[in-house]
Amino acid sequence: xxxxxxxxxxxxxxxxxxxxxxxxxxxxxxxxxxxxxxxxxxxxxxxxxxxxxxxxxxxxxxxxxxxxxxxxxxxxxxxxxxxxxxxxxxxxxxxxxxxxxxxxxxxxxxxxxxxxxxxxxxxxxxxxxxxxxxxxxxxxxxxxxxxxxxxxxxxxxxxxxxxxxxxxxxxxxxxxxxxxxxxxxxxxxxxxxxxxxxxxxxxxxxxxxxxxxxxxxxxxxxxxxxxxxxxxxxxxxxxxxxxxxxxxxxxxxxxxxxxxxxxxxxxxxxxxxxxxxxxxxxxxxxxxxxxxxxxxxx
Amino acid sequence: xxxxxxxxxxxxxxxxxxxxxxxxxxxxxxxxxxxxxxxxxxxxxxxxxxxxxxxxxxxxxxxxxxxxxxxxxxxxxxxxxxxxxxxxxxxxxxxxxxxxxxxxxxxxxxxxxxxxxxxxxxxxxxxxxxxxxxxxxxxxxxxxxxxxxxxxxxxxxxxxxxxxxxxxxxxxxxxxxxxxxxxxxxxxxxxxxxxxxxxxxxxxxxxxxxxxxxxxxxxxxxxxxxxxxxxxxxxxxxxxxxxxxxxxxxxxxxxxxxxxxxxxxxxxxxxxxxxxxxxxxxxxxxxxxxxxxxxxxxxxxxxxxxxxxxxxxxxxxxxxxxxxxxxxxxxxxxxxxxxxxxxxxxxxxxxxxxxxxxxx
Numbered sequence: 001x002x003x004x005x006x007x008x009x010x011x012x013x014x015x016x017x018x019x020x021x022x023x024x025x026x027x028x029x030x031x032x033x034x035x036x037x038x039x040x041x042x043x044x045x046x047x048x049x050x051x052x053x054x055x056x057x058x059x060x061x062x063x064x065x066x067x068x069x070x071x072x073x074x075x076x077x078x079x080x081x082x083x084x085x086x087x088x089x090x091x092x093x094x095x096x097x098x099x100x101x102x103x104x105x106x107x108x109x110x111x112x113x114x115x116x117x118x119x120x121x122x123x124x125x126x127x128x129x130x131x132x133x134x135x136x137x138x139x140x141x142x143x144x145x146x147x148x149x150x151x152x153x154x155x156x157x158x159x160x161x162x163x164x165x166x167x168x169x170x171x172x173x174x175x176x177x178x179x180x181x182x183x184x185x186x187x188x189x190x191x192x193x194x195x196x197x198x199x200x201x202x203x204x205x206x207x208x209x210x211x212x213x214x215x216x217x218x219x220x221x222x223x224x225x226x227x228x229x230x231x232x233x234x235x236x237x238x239x240x241x242x243x244x245x246x247x248x249x250x251x252x253x254x255x256x257x258x259x260x261x262x263x264x265x266x267x268x269x270x271x272x273x274x275x276x277x278x279x280x281x282x283x284x285x286x287x288x289x290x291x292x293x294x295x296x297x298x
Numbered sequence: 299x300x301x302x303x304x305x306x307x308x309x310x311x312x313x314x315x316x317x318x319x320x321x322x323x324x325x326x327x328x329x330x331x332x333x334x335x336x337x338x339x340x341x342x343x344x345x346x347x348x349x350x351x352x353x354x355x356x357x358x359x360x361x362x363x364x365x366x367x368x369x370x371x372x373x374x375x376x377x378x379x380x381x382x383x384x385x386x387x388x389x390x391x392x393x394x395x396x397x398x399x400x401x402x403x404x405x406x407x408x409x410x411x412x413x414x415x416x417x418x419x420x421x422x423x424x425x426x427x428x429x430x431x432x433x434x435x436x437x438x439x440x441x442x443x444x445x446x447x448x449x450x451x452x453x454x455x456x457x458x459x460x461x462x463x464x465x466x467x468x469x470x471x472x473x474x475x476x477x478x479x480x481x482x483x484x485x486x487x488x489x490x491x492x493x494x495x496x497x498x499x500x501x502x503x504x505x506x507x508x509x510x511x512x513x514x515x516x517x518x519x520x521x522x523x524x525x526x527x528x529x530x531x532x533x534x535x536x537x538x539x540x541x542x543x544x545x546x547x548x549x550x551x552x553x554x555x556x557x558x559x560x561x562x563x564x565x566x567x568x569x570x571x572x573x574x575x576x577x578x579x580x581x582x583x584x585x586x587x588x589x590x591x592x593x594x595x596x597x598x599x600x601x602x603x604x605x606x607x608x609x610x611x612x613x614x615x616x617x618x619x620x621x622x623x624x625x626x627x628x629x630x631x632x633x634x635x636x637x638x639x640x641x642x643x644x645x646x647x648x649x650x651x652x653x654x655x656x657x658x
Contacts, residue, residue, distance in 0.1 A: 216412065220480075
């Protein structure tokens with residue numbers, strides 16, 4: 001068991017290496033020269049060559065890769081060419097904004113889907129089951145960005161209950177969940193973010209639980225005199241970890257929708273960097289994000 | 299240990315000279331209702347069972363044996379099942395007790411052994427856990443005491459090296475051992491009635507006998523009543539006091555094991571007995587019962603066995619014959635059986651005078 005876990009962990013090393021090589025290569029292959037972007041067109045070639053040497057871009061690609069890899073491994077993600085700030089802190093700033101809504105939507109989706117899944121599984125074929133299934137299918141199939149826009153139209157524009165954009169006065173640093181003035185900005189993002197994983201996890205819980213409830217030993221448990229409640233809760237509790245892949249899904253989705261959450265904050269890294277490839281590090285970062293969600297860069 | 303409900307409490311009830319039987323099932327009908335069809339799984343079953351007696355219920359697959367057993371524990375899904383009639387166990391009327399009371403009765407007063415030891419145990423918990431769980435549920439004792447009881451129970455059901463087996467998961471045990479563990483779960487709270495739903499069917503022959511002998515022994519020692527469902531007539535002959543033969547959700551023959559198995563009166567029982575290998579001449583082909591059991595969604599009028607019965611006449615197709623009981627308590631539902639000299643007698647020619655007999 002432990003040996004198996006260790007083996008799987010060691011397996012991630014070559015995978016991670018492969019990922020870095022592919023990412024690095026993709027950025028190199030992408031059209032556009034960061035230094036060209038940085039300077040005016042009339043800049044003399046000697047100056048461009050100096051800048052190139054300064055950023056290490058005159059080295060062979062392989063050397064560049066290993067230099068970069070070594071720095072990443074020692075915790076240095078480099079400096080953004082566009083605004084001269086360390087990439088790590090830029091990413092962290094964006095990440096803080098993400099975490100404000102992602103964390104709470106993950107928790108919400110997890111518990112809500114658990115409850116809905118249990119309700120659906122114990123009332124299979126009933127009206128409640130169909131209703132829950134409808135919610136789940138809606139959550140899975142409706143794109144977050146569309147839902148987000150519709151939510152804005154309905155709740156911000158039409159009935160004006162919630163703010164359309166922004167993240168309150170304090171930003172993510174002073175965000176206070178318990179203050180409605182702050183929290184109202186997070187309500188719609190959280191709902192939009194929570195719905196897709198909620199749909200997936202509800203379906204997963206429902207099918208897993210109904211499979212268990214149809215097994216023979218459930219009849220034994222009933223015949224032993226156990227209560228319905230404990231019969232249903234026990235398999236749920238034991239198979240909870242089985243839902244963890246869904247958590248990962250949720251994190252992936254959250255990176256997509258945070259654009260919406262962030263859009264209102266002008267001049268911040270992800271919004272600006274998505275328009276032009278600046279430094280190797282930041283462009284890689286936004287490219288990776290735009291793979292997660294094509295709508296991010298549009 | 300649980301104080302077993304003594305038969306005296308029943309005897310002291312004002313019922314005159316006759317002692318009330320411990321279990322009395324009367325006119326039990328069970329129907330499964332769905333949008334497409336109603337399945338009439340049990341259609342008017344009545345029987346009595348005294349304390350310490352073994353009733354064997356035999357019949358083909360789909361004759362309603364298991365359904366009847368599960369009704370005694372009310373294990374069917376509530377919404378889709380209609381249960382009518384009366385099932386009294388001890389002082390409790392199963393059809394009307396509250397859900398809470400029912401779950402208290404389950405596993406303590408009435409418990410059940412299932413057919414498939416492979417799937418009837420929870421694969422995620424150890425044997426000890428599963429036995430202790432039942433004990434803790436019904437007797438409100440702590441975990442250590444429950445585990446101690448589990449160990450005693452495994453010794454009781456003759457599981458070799460019980461300490462080790464307590465910590466084993468079901469998949470680590472053989473079929474026979476698993477069924478023993480299942481029996482230990484069922485006996486953990488000293489039930490006064492044990493429902494055994496084909497407990498030996500899934501086991502291989504040598505293990506079958508061991509489990510059977512063990513069950514019979516424990517049943518005698520603990521003074522339990524037992525309802526034993528099987529389609530193995532040899533098993534029935536070995537352990538039964540009473541035998542009930544079921545067909546299409548009805549008991550068509552009932553009585554002392556000796557009477558039913560040695561002097562079967564109903565053509566179905568007879569045909570079933572003659573389709574076994576035992577006591578048959580070598581080289582003689584076995585007589586199988588032609589046809590299949592009736593569709594329980596659309597039972598024919600009249601005797602439900604009539605379509606397959608070689609003695610059936612036109613009058614058999616009119617109505618299900620009423621029970622006919624002789625002095626020994628032997629009951630048969632067949633229009634061609636009459637009572638002669640206090641005993642039931644099958645008479646092939648017995649039919650209304652105007653109807654000519656035409657063997658099908």
